[in-house]
Amino acid sequence: xxxxxxxxxxxxxxxxxxxxxxxxxxxxxxxxxxxxxxxxxxxxxxxxxxxxxxxxxxxxxxxxxxxxxxxxxxxxxxxxxxxxxxxxxxxxxxxxxxxxxxxxxxxxxxxxxxxxxxxxxxxxxxxxxxxxxxxxxxxxxxxxxxxxxxxxxxxxxxxxxxxxxxxxxxxxxxxxxxxxxxxxxxxxxxxx
Numbered sequence: 001x002x003x004x005x006x007x008x009x010x011x012x013x014x015x016x017x018x019x020x021x022x023x024x025x026x027x028x029x030x031x032x033x034x035x036x037x038x039x040x041x042x043x044x045x046x047x048x049x050x051x052x053x054x055x056x057x058x059x060x061x062x063x064x065x066x067x068x069x070x071x072x073x074x075x076x077x078x079x080x081x082x083x084x085x086x087x088x089x090x091x092x093x094x095x096x097x098x099x100x101x102x103x104x105x106x107x108x109x110x111x112x113x114x115x116x117x118x119x120x121x122x123x124x125x126x127x128x129x130x131x132x133x134x135x136x137x138x139x140x141x142x143x144x145x146x147x148x149x150x151x152x153x154x155x156x157x158x159x160x161x162x163x164x165x166x167x168x169x170x171x172x173x174x175x176x177x178x179x180x181x182x183x184x185x186x187x188x189x190x191x192x
Contacts, residue, residue: 004121006138006175007191015040015132016116020076020106023092029074029104031132037072039163040132041156044114044124044181046079046087047095050145051178052122056099058140058151059123062160063103069164073103078114079122079182087182114181115189121178127159127169135163138173 019030034040043059045052063073079087089107096105108114117126127136136159143149155174162169183189 003177004180005177006124007118007120008173008175009118009126009134009137011134011137011171013134015042015126015128015134016113018076018106018108018113018116020108020113021089022104023077023089023107024096024101024105029106034072034074038070038130039135039160040072040074040128041160042117042126042128043073043075044078044117044119044122044126045075046077046084046122046179046182047091048079048084048086049122049179054143054145055123055140055151055153056095058143058153060099060101062140062153062156063101065157066160066164067102069160071160071164075101075103075105076108076113076119077105078108078111078119080111080184080187081109082184084182111181111183111187118189118191119181120191121176121180123178124176125156127156127163129163135159135169136173137176139176142174144177 141154143151
């Protein structure tokens, strides 16, 4: 498995707007729908990636554990259906229901949202404060398929705890590692 790291979008960046279809209920979800939330977690994930599969239960657990704190959570799949039909909306809906996720799972068919966030891999995590400024980007934790480190979500949880307590999030952050986003032919971004 080839590893692709996060691009590590600059801290302080404003959350790029989005309005995408939710594969779970076919409704539209936009950035504005999270108005008033003390923080927003945007996750770029997909169905087939072994790095995402490795942390699926952990993603649901983090979202559940922080629901009472008012955390907004949204997952976005930007993979091309041309090359990865198993990541399509029907399969996304099945996955979200099987995992019991209660957060939206959005399909970024044009891949423009992934480009706006400079998302590079799955999973890729972006945490924004109440003013929708980026305070964390990087890994869930040190666990990877086959490395025997348990999935705890420690890195992301530390950032969540800090931002929800109104404290600064440490800027020493490790990039997420995973499968590259499956770009449509000719649609690959230039993140230089």
